Amino acid sequence: MGQADVPHVYFTAEIGVSEEPLREFVRTVAGSTLPDAGVFEDATPGNWAAALRQLAGILPDDRPSVVVLDEVPYLMDDQGAFESVLQRSWDRELSRKPVLLLLIGSDLSMMEALTSYGRPFHQRAAEMAIGPLNPADVATMSGLDAADAIDAALVTGGLPVICARWRNGEDLWSFLARELADPFSPVSASARLSLAAEFPDQAQARAVLAAIGSGERTFTNIARAAGDIAHSTLTRATDVLIEKRMVAAELPISLGPSKERRYRIADPYLRFWFAFLGPHLAEIDRMRSDLTLERIRGGWASWRGRAVEPLVRDSLARLLPAAGLPAAPAVGGYWTRSNDVEIDIVGADREPIAQRLLFLGSIKWLEASPLDQHDLIALHKQRDRLTGEPVPLIGVSRSGVTAAGLDAAFGPADLLEPWRA
Incomplete structure (x- = not known):
């Protein structure tokens, strides 16, 4: 966008729907390359409807501009309030300008729901699935050498919202110490939000994910770790998880047939989260992430040796x-x-x-x-x-x-x- 000299604003939402994301949006627009962006410094909108209306007012009429809202799921709620505000703003004001509005989110199910039938933004956008940052991208963003960048890729899963918090050249343990000390950091919070959106009423699927994340790989051991659930129940749960691309089911490659299927969490970040963070969120919430970090240090070599294999x-x-x-x-x-x-x-x-x-x-x-x-x-x-x-x-x-x-x-x-x- 900058190279093409297109006026633009890039806003990344923080976790939670409150006044704070709105204030940050206002600050971001005020510092953007949009013409008359200073209007946002002179008059601060009090809600999202006013902010989007004010944004539409400063978008140029005679040339293209770009507005990027990143991590949109952090702004969404069960009632669809933000979606409704965004839809009205698009229909009444934004769509009348030559603007490219990009809505980005790392939570696939919530982004798909955004344009699904019956939701306010239905048939108002074209969908494009974009994968996480690859290991070379993580190396570039983190400023790390190849070996340490691969470690970073295993922890972040290439999620931009997490990678963006990695300071240039920072080692893994400094990064984790800082991020885990903040209970609202995307490192610990992104998985919570994603799982709440993906499985709001599917406790069995969550239990199966936790069992696989703890290191169990075979059907029998997963069933036992998930609370001795029935064969049919586990089959349904794994089918759902595979369909959602959260779990990979793999057979050994050999010269003959095998039934020894093994399961793993497909996303490296979720694999790390379930192994080290998910079971100990209470520690992080009560500001004892030092205990969590020490546990990660103790299990790191063994966990990483297995986690790096798919990469x-x-x-x-x-x-x-x-x-x-x-x-x-x-x-x-x-x-x-x-x-x-x-x-x-x-x-x-x-x-x-x-x-x-x-x-x-x-x-x-x-x-x-x-x-x-x-x-x-x-x-x-x-x-x-x-x-x-x-x-x-x-x-x-x-x-x-x-x-x-x-x-x-x-x-x-x-x-x-x-x-x-």
Whole structure:
């Protein structure tokens, strides 16, 4: 917008519907590039209807302008008050100007509801689903190196409202200490709002999400952790969660069929929230986030080692062909029911039943422990349990590779590269 020299205002709503978001909106417009923006300093509107009417009054009639309202779900309520005000303002004033009004929100269900049948903004907007920031974007916003940026991506999930609070070059623990000290920070509050909107009356789905977020991955263990719920109830709940793209259900990639389906929370931020924040919100609310932070430190290495796997697989799928490896139509993992065989990376010609395995790999994501010869020996043994063919072996490590004999090795910078292209 600035490069095109288009008058514009970009407002990001904070959490909660109160006078504070309105005051911040007024300050934002007053400091924008819209002509006559100073009117908002001279006359402060007392409500959203007046603010939007005043905004329409300063939009140019003879050239385009852009108005962006980010995190709109934070302004919405159960009664649809803000939606009604926005709809009336659009119909009566804003739509008469050559203005592009962009309504943005990270809560998919609430944004879809905004234009659904029976709601005030129905048939007044075109919808476009935009994914979260990718790991390379997170690196750019945070000013971190590749390894630390991947950590940041796992915590923030690439949500702009959270990433925007990351100070340039700030390490993970400083960021978490500051954000968790604020009970209203998007780090702890975004998931609460999203879950309240997605599942207002579905306690079972929430319980299943919590069970998966605690680390349970199999159907039986999830049912037990969710309160020994019935098979049919769990099936309905997982179907809803998969449909809403909140949970991924995956089968191992192998040369034969398998029923060993595993479940994981698809969004990295929600995965982090359920593991470390959701069960301990009372601590954060009573200003004892120091306890929460210490718990995160204690479980970080183990949690991160599992959480980084989907990101690594996605990155490899984008990166290949490279380092002598072919492009892989399918990149996943392999496991058995007893977990006596568990291979972090499986590249194949298709999934879940492959005709040909293209490569197998191991992920070691620790600060000061490179992928070494012992890890390679273990990978050789795992390969022998899956196939008798000399399938190429690869290693992915946060802190380097010392093993001799791998067909290819990748580090944090390699994983970020395909996201930059």
